Amino acid sequence: MAEKVPQKTDPRRWETPLFFSQAFFLTTTDHAGNPHLEPVTRLFPLADEPPLLGLVLSEGTLAHRHLAKTREFVVNLAPTGLALAFWRSGEPAYTGLDRIGRLGLTLEPSRKVAPPRVAECPANLECRVTEKKPLPGATLYVAEIVAVELDRGISWGTPRERFKALAPLLWLREDGEYYCEPKLPHRAR
Template sequence: MSKLRWKPGNMLYPLPAVMVSCGDQPDNYNIFTAAWTGTLCSDPPMTYVSIRPERHSYALISRTKEFVINLTTRRLAKAADFCGVRSGRELHKFDALGLTAVPGFTVGAPLVGESPLSLECRVRQVIPLGSHDMFMADILCVAADDRYLDDAGRFHLEEADLLAYSHGTYYALGQQLGHFGYSVRKTGTKKG
């Protein structure tokens, strides 16, 4: 097996393709799609989204210091792509796509009602990086769609048909291969 040497680039895939909603009034609500996002810390719960300064939402989030990361699904794939290629300067994306702007529990930015899980975030720090600035944020609230809860109160996000992004292409997540710790779990042991 041989490897080719390529110039440095963003080849860490797959990534979540999320719809980030922002704004503080219905007339300035916006959605943009981002893959430059992820987990920063568990305690306190923190995340980030990296945004180009010329994006319409950059100014909104800079002013309000709030945004919502909405997970996407197979059913939201076309909307996710649309929100990534069309500007909120040109049209109101919630209206154009028929998406539901749901009031946040803790932030002024709206949730995307059709998303199975939304993370309400408040910006803690902005770090200029080059082509993008990273908005580091505290996760203030997680809003979960109750249709994925079972009778015992367990949330089944795996049933949401989540979307991933890999090198310019959207994919639905597929078959479960294992769970955390399955490689070291002892099997076949009987209690004596």
């Protein structure tokens, strides 16, 4: 067996990053039905029956404000081919009403919730918030997945083949900087 090396419990102090996330575009709508898109990485499955996921949003985000009123959102899986759009979606230069088009993304209607889904994303999960829990500076939303849409090309094959077809973009935080795979080195400044 390998020798174990003790680490601090604060993940920011770990010598080797142990957590990485998938990258997603989150779509929400405001009280008037105007769509909003923002990048998220703190999302995780919670249960199978009913299908639940957890989403953590910082208090200052527009999506956080929208969910306080509408309680619906769509999780759009960002594939590696959308790495640049994902990266830019968090930059101040890509704000405003036309930001989605300037990112090269297209919105289309969802089946069961008001927020639209991103057409270029291979997987879209339509969700309704069932509960929320306050965290320091953020909120954990528990949501039921009420509809799922997959590109036809990823709805068949072995699990490994489907995963390769999804080509999920991975996101890693290290030393206060963010990197996305597979196109290293991208750094947030």
